[in-house]
Amino acid sequence: MKKWYRLDTAALIFPAISQRDWCNVFRLSAGLTEEVEPEILQRAVDDLAPRFPSFFVTLHKGFFWYYLEQNRERVNVRADYAYPLTFMGKSELRRSCLRVLYFKNRIAVEFFHSITDGHGGIVFLCTLVARYLELKYGVDIPKGDMVRDLSQAPTKAELEDSFLHNAAEVAAGRKETTAYHMYGTPEADGFRHLTTGVVSSRALLDAAHGYKVSVTAFLAAVMARCIIEMQALELPLRRRRPVKITVAIDLRRFFKSDTLRNFVLVLNPGVDPRYGDYTLAELCSTIYHQICAGATRQNMAAMIAANVQPQKHVALRLAPLMVKNLVMDMVYRQSGESGGSLNVSNLGAVKLPAEMAPYVERLEFIIGPQRSYPNNCSLISCGEKTYINMIRNTRESELERRFFSSLVELGIAVDIESNTN
C-alpha cells in the first residue's frame, strides 16, 4: 500500500494557485570541483528515497484536498536545460514533485514548493551531495543537521506539519496595501533569464553593518531603492504605489521544529514613495525595523493562526476541492502576491561539513518569478562568497542592472554570470 501525506498548511496554496504556464518551484544547486557523473548521481538519488519519504512523492487530487503519495517510481536524473525552473505542470507533478539535474560540475534539485521550503531543500541537497561524494570518492562525511544519516529512518518530527502545533489562539489580519508591481515584455515559451552576482560575504556583511542592519534588510533596501527609481520614471508622484519587498522568515528560528516540510512565512517591509524621497540609510533603517517588528514569535504565531484557522473551518473542510481552489485563488490574488513588489529570499550562510568543503565550490538558491510579477531575487552564502540570483521571465534587464550597479557603487565588487552569455 502506497503511503500518503496531507499537504502541510503552507503547501495547500501552491497547487491551488498553479496555472497552465506557472507554478511555484525553487531550485538549489551545488557546484562541485569535478564534472558530475550521472550514473553515480542516480545511485545517490536512489539511496536518498527511503530517508526522505516526503520528498519522493507525487501530487494527486482528492475530493476535498490535494494529497501527496509515495512515489514508487525512480526519480531519474537528467541533464539541465537552457534555463532553470522550467515549468512543472500537473502531469509532471503526478509523476514526481522534484527534479534532479546535472550540468558539467553542477548538481541541481528543483522542488515543487508544496513538498518543502528552502531549509528542507538545502538539507536534501547537502545529503544528496554528501552521498554522491561518498559513492564517488569514498569520503566519510559526518552526519548531522545538514547531512542526514541515510541508515536511520526518518523521524516523525521531520514529517510533521509544524504550523499546526504553533498557531496562536487569535489570528493576525491579512490586510496588506497593494504594492507596486513591475512588468515587462514576456519572453517567448517561458524562458527565464538568470543573472548571478557573486560577491564577497565579508564585503556584503561589512556594508550591511555599516548601515547597522542585517544582510537581508540591506539588500532589500538596495532593491527597494532601485524599484522606487524605476517607478519614478514610469508614474507621476500621486499615482505611485508602495514599494515593498517580500522577505521569507524561517519559523524554525522562533519555534522548536525539525520539520523538513514547509515552515516559513513572509513579511512585506517597504515604504510609500509618495510620502517623500528616502536615502539608502533611511530605507535600510525602516526595512530593518519593520522586519524586526514583524518577525517576533508572537506575531508569527498569529500569522500562522491566520493560515491554520480556515483549514479547520468545518464549512471549508467540507467544500469540494474545486470550490477550495477558487477560494484560495481569490485569497491569494487579494493578499498573496499583491502585498509585495518582489521577493528577496535569503537562505543564509550554509556551513557544510569540513570533509565536503574540498569538493564543493559553491551553492546556489534560485526562486522562480511570481505569478503576477516577473522578477525575483534569492541568495545563499557558502564559504566566503554570497551568490545572489536574480531571475526574470521578461526581456528587460533594467532592475538587475540597477541593483548590481548599486552594489558596485556601494563598494561591493560583483562578478556577474548569466545563462544567456
Next chain:
Amino acid sequence: MYCVKCGVRLQDGAAKCPLCSTPVWNPDGAESGKTYPDTLPPRYKETIHGVLFIITMLCAVSVSVCLAICLRLYGTVSWSGYVALGVVLFYIVALLPAWFRHPIAEVFVPIDHAAAALYVLYICLKTGGNWFMSFAFPVIVASCLLSTAMICLLKYVKRDRLFIFGGFFILCGAFAVLVEFFEHISFGTQMFLWSLFPLAGFGAAGLLLLLAGTIPPLRHALVKRFFF
C-alpha cells in the same frame, strides 16, 4: 573583464554585459564558460482533453435521450431534430477547435458557417419553407467571406490595422443592407426599413478609423484619449 558601464566583473569570454548589453572587447578571443546548456526544454502545455471528453459524452447522451424520447412518443424525429442538430452545431463551433493544440481560425470559421448553413437548411426543409437558397444561403456565404477575410488580414498583415478595422466596419454596415435586400426579395418586406441605421453607425465608425489611419495627429490624439 569588467563592464565599462555597470562596473561589474564579467565572465571570461562574455560577448556582452548581461545587465546592460554593452559589447565587451575580447582581444584574446577567450571562450565563454557556459553556465547553462543550449538545450531548451520541450514545449509544455496542459491539455484539456479530459474535460472535452466529458463534455462530448454529455452532448452525446443529451442528443440520444432527446431522440429516444421523441421517437418513443411520436414515432418520428420531430422537435428532437432541432435539439440534436443544435447540439451538434454548438459542438462544432465551441468545442471542436479546443481539441486542437493550435486551431487555425481561417479553417474553423468556414467550417462553423457550413455547419450553421446545414442547420438552417434542416429547419427550412422541416418547416416546408423555400427561403434557404434565396435568403439564408447568400447571407451565410457573405458572413463567411467577411469574417474569414478579416481573420486572414489580421493574421497575415501586421500593419495598417486601422485601415483593416475601418474597412471591416464599413463592410459590416454594407452586410446589414445585403441582409435586408435578401429579406426583401425572399419575404417581400419593405426595403431600407432598418439596414440604413447599422450602415450609418458602422460606416461612421469605419470612416473615423480610416481618417485616423490617414492623419497621424488625429491618431495620436485618439490613442491618448482612449488608451486602456
